[in-house]
Amino acid sequence: MSLTLTTVGLDADDTLWHNERFFALTQDHFADLLRDHTDKDHLMDRLLAAERRNLAHYGYGIKGFTLSMIETAIEVTEGKVPAEVISQILDAGRDMLSHPVEVLPQVEQTLKRLRPQFKLILITKGDLLDQERKLAQSGLRDHFDAIEIVSEKTAAIYDAIFARHGTGADQGLMAGNSLASDVIPMIAAGGWAVHLPHDLTWALEHAQAPLSAPRFAALRTIGALPNHISRLLAD
């Protein structure tokens, strides 16, 4: 059987550039601000619970994360958190929204190798303005045929995006660091998916790898993606 693959989608945060490390640094700072009230492990549990609870309201991104930190600070101190601490949480959130963008190794070469053969789409979720800022600062914009900033990554969303910019999800491949967002829904949409693990991944993005799915693979680095695709097409 001859396979056709026309379109490659790539996640952005922790696939093309560092992201979670800025959340981790901010969480350290957050724990430090509240060290007189609670230990870090407990605080992180409560923060994650708040993020999960607020996801349907806030969606993904730094603004919702900041609001969840404030809520958690009030909760763990039983309303005794000083306004000065809230103020520092607001500062920390704003700092995240202007953190420098650090493109991950091998990203640019990989995009250049894939571009002549495939349509390339960046598919990311998070705050609209923040994702646009990071894309602009990354210098990677011109390597992509299309940019899609979405509120959620589902099979239906991948269906729509790969139909709009390519030739359907069944002739598309999605690569990224999140099993929950980049891999599992793309497999469900009938496409190929490549997991590119990152050493830091947000707990809400964890999921079981679909090891028995024939269109799934995990690669250690994004630099291995062009050869992986060549092998797929040679099969």
Next chain:
Amino acid sequence: MSLTLTTVGLDADDTLWHNERFFALTQDHFADLLRDHTDKDHLMDRLLAAERRNLAHYGYGIKGFTLSMIETAIEVTEGKVPAEVISQILDAGRDMLSHPVEVLPQVEQTLKRLRPQFKLILITKGDLLDQERKLAQSGLRDHFDAIEIVSEKTAAIYDAIFARHGTGADQGLMAGNSLASDVIPMIAAGGWAVHLPHDLTWALEHAQAPLSAPRFAALRTIGALPNHISRLLAD
């Protein structure tokens, strides 16, 4: 000279459905929460200053508005705001993110009248997830050929959107309640623009009407849009 108009863009908040009234209600509540510390006029001045200062970080939408309310509460109380008040501000923000969508009068009939003749694009800014929620709840999705949720409305953005979905901004018309966002940049992009004033409009959206621009008009209601367009094309 025969004019060609192929594509009509419509703003969403306070053009298709109520929006600013929910901000106004929340501001009343916010003033009430802080009534022991400051009067409403002063508080609103400080809040607007915070929103303006934070716009480059937060962009548009309710999450940034909530963060700016918290910042302002700390500021006007000189750090003495109780955590309970911050908690109520968080609740107020979440309430806004689930407020019911009330479609404005004549909207649906107008979209139905325009649809056979023109491509219709909804063009809005704000939080991605929140705008998607409102569109879904409005029941208006199927009246549009395309939806564009953008981080800012500039001439370049209108250029790109009307090129992507239509035949260029010079054959497009944009209608909405904001002179700053819906009218002035569309005129700058070479298109037609129609101002549909709403009795409540956020101060940061105020601007001078471009009264001398031949492609500008103001209409009292969205229901007048189809006849206005017919007259333009008959000229």
